[in-house]
Amino acid sequence: MVLVAGQDYPNTYREFVAMFPDNPACAAYLMHLRWPDGFICPTCKTRSTPWNESRGRIACPACRHQTSITGNIPQEIQYLNNLTQLYLNDNKLTGNIPSGIGSLIHLTDIYLCGNQLTGSIPNEIGNLENLKLLYLGWNLLSEDIPDTIRYLTKLERLNLGGNKLTGDVLWIVDLTNLTYLILERNQLTGNIPSGIGGLKNLEILTFAYNKLIGAIPYQIGNIPNLRELHLSSNQLSGNIPSSIGELSKLRVLKLYENRLTGAIPSEIGQLTNLLFIDIDSNQLTGRVPDQTINLTKLYDNQNNFCGNYLFTDNQIVRDFLNLKQIGGDWESCQIEPCIGDLEGNDNDVDGADLSVLANDPSLIELEILAANFGRTDCMNY
Numbered sequence: 001m002v003l004v005a006g007q008d009y010p011n012t013y014r015e016f017v018a019m020f021p022d023n024p025a026c027a028a029y030l031m032h033l034r035w036p037d038g039f040i041c042p043t044c045k046t047r048s049t050p051w052n053e054s055r056g057r058i059a060c061p062a063c064r065h066q067t068s069i070t071g072n073i074p075q076e077i078q079y080l081n082n083l084t085q086l087y088l089n090d091n092k093l094t095g096n097i098p099s100g101i102g103s104l105i106h107l108t109d110i111y112l113c114g115n116q117l118t119g120s121i122p123n124e125i126g127n128l129e130n131l132k133l134l135y136l137g138w139n140l141l142s143e144d145i146p147d148t149i150r151y152l153t154k155l156e157r158l159n160l161g162g163n164k165l166t167g168d169v170l171w172i173v174d175l176t177n178l179t180y181l182i183l184e185r186n187q188l189t190g191n192i193p194s195g196i197g198g199l200k201n202l203e204i205l206t207f208a209y210n211k212l213i214g215a216i217p218y219q220i221g222n223i224p225n226l227r228e229l230h231l232s233s234n235q236l237s238g239n240i241p242s243s244i245g246e247l248s249k250l251r252v253l254k255l256y257e258n259r260l261t262g263a264i265p266s267e268i269g270q271l272t273n274l275l276f277i278d279i280d281s282n283q284l285t286g287r288v289p290d291q292t293i294n295l296t297k298l299y300d301n302q303n304n305f306c307g308n309y310l311f312t313d314n315q316i317v318r319d320f321l322n323l324k325q326i327g328g329d330w331e332s333c334q335i336e337p338c339i340g341d342l343e344g345n346d347n348d349v350d351g352a353d354l355s356v357l358a359n360d361p362s363l364i365e366l367e368i369l370a371a372n373f374g375r376t377d378c379m380n381y
């Protein structure tokens with residue numbers, strides 16, 4: 001029998017159950033669509049019975065090339081009214097996520113991650129009020145994350161990472177059942193809402209590699225089960241909130257490449273389960289709190305305190321940080337203040353208005369000032 005995609009398809013629920021009683025039947029159907037006369041390896045062209053590999057892939061016994069389903073997700077998917085789980089991850093699917101997916105109101109799990117899907121996340125996704133798991137990460141999705149996503153209040157795991165998504169993240173505050181929230185490596189903007197403190201079940205939170213601005217909300221300390229916090233490579237400013245000390249289960253804290261200022265709060269010493277910390281390339285100042293030595297579970301030679309304006313006069317703290325710092329010697333990779341830092345924030349230039357320098361043609365004066373602060377270049381500015 002030769003099947004035609006989008007045509008040879010069940011018309012009723014009875015036909016559907018008959019045609020697709022289980023996962024192997026679904027896979028066989030797709031195989032038959034692509035290779036109606038039996039599997040032919042797309043690489044070596046050998047005709048054979050392929051091996052079944054992990055994650056739904058098949059492999060050619062002759063050359064071991066692995067292959068998977070390709071093509072689009074058809075709009076006709078909307079007719080699978082009783083579908084509860086959709087697993088099409090790690091294939092080579094292209095095209096858009098069809099808006100018809102919003103008709104599948106019984107869906108609890110959507111795994112479409114690891115494909116090459118483009119376009120926006122359809123607004124209709126907000127209709128799927130039974131959804132507990134939505135994995136669309138590592139595709140090529142773009143445009144604003146639809147505001148309707150805030151209606152998915154049963155969501156427990158959300159992964160939209162590794163796309164080109166834009167818009168803000170204010171909608172997260174309505175998703176109070178989330179345990180995993182992965183939004184890293186997109187182009188998200190705006191603030192982290194203070195309402196994030198209401199996500200009491202959150203265990204993993206990653207906003208890394210976006211364009212978020214503003215402060216880390218104090219309410220972050222209200223998330224008792226948080227184990228990993230990844231906020232690196234954004235444009236976050238303000239202090240590290242002292243409430244971070246409340247995160248007693250925290251194991252990973254990555255804040256590198258932001259614009260954080262002020263001192264490291266002494267409450268950091270309460271994070272006694274911490275395994276990794278990376279605060280590299282911020283504008284943190286002052287004395288490293290002595291309580292840092294309480295972080296005894298930190299892996300040796302794996303953490304990063306570089307790229308700030310930190311110091312210590314406590315030899316025990318110095319030895320501890322050298323032990324934990326990647327490559328040792330955390331002090332030598334601190335940056336010394338340069339002129340650019342004097343404007344506006346944490347330095348001791350009481351009342352001095354250095355903005356006039358920007359208009360001053362006298363480079364000599366600039367050099368003198370820079371020399372006074374022990375630095376002649378300001379690479380970060």
Ligand SMILES: [Zn+2]
Pocket residue numbers: 041042043044045046060061062063064065
């Ligand atoms: Zn082959």
